[in-house]
Amino acid sequence: MNVIQELEKEQIEKLTAGKNMPDFAPGDTVRISVKVVEGTRERIQAYEGVCIARKNDGLNSSFTVRKISYGEGVERVFQLYSPNLDEIEVVRRGDVRRAKLYYLRGRQGKRARIAERTDGYAAKIVAGERETAVAEKEAAKAAAKNGADASAETPAETPVDGPVEETVEEATGEE
Template identity: 70%
Template sequence: MNLLQQFEHEQMTRLSGARATPEFAAGDTVRVMVKVQEGERIRTQAYEGVCIARSNRGLNSNFTVRKLSYGEGVERVFPLYSPNVAEIQVVRRGKVRRAKLYYLRGRTGKSARIQEATSPRVKAAAGAAAAPAAEAPAAAGDQQA
């Protein structure tokens, strides 16, 4: 590892420790809280949309978020380790089969929707919790008969 890579790695660990970055990928709906300076004031502004691309390049990693604003598509590229990005929240997980969703640029309405991802672990846990509840009334019915 050369000196530049070592420096970038140190900066990434320093910036990662200051702010927790959730795991997200293309297709996920994310809400990015951006610091905006207006004169002397600094406030945070929410930018919510679908992550259509993610570039993992170490300290230069970035992601592109697309949203519709008054019927017009708006895309914004955020550096992952930028001090102007206060927080990243994953609103919902999307089920896609591509790493880059640039094809969404030409689509509007229902064709631009992304199906929500359902984890098989969540289904199994919900099914296991519902199974004992379903067996309990049957056992109570056997005792009465």
């Protein structure tokens, strides 16, 4: 690797640390959480649409997302490693045979639909997410068990004011 590629790799690692950056491809429906600054306030704005293009160019990687808003097509280009991107979430996987879906610009309604991918790729990603969720659940269970063991070793004494008496009133049946 040359020096420039090494520097770009370091920057990419720095920018992606602690961020949710899933793998996605053109045809996938994605929800992007973008940091928006309005005056002195900063808020997160969600932008959901179909990824119609990806440009993989190291630190300059970008992707284009298209959505229909009030009957008008809106496209937005995002830099993949921008600090203004808070999170990228894949809503559904699309099954397409092109890398650039610019032909969707001329289509409306049902003609602009994209079939959902049901092959092993999507199942593999879901299985990976399931495995991480199971691992997290087991870790939480182990932590709770360790906490329960610690509390079992030092039982908490519950003070009792006196003997507990139960009173039962019998109904007298006078007719």
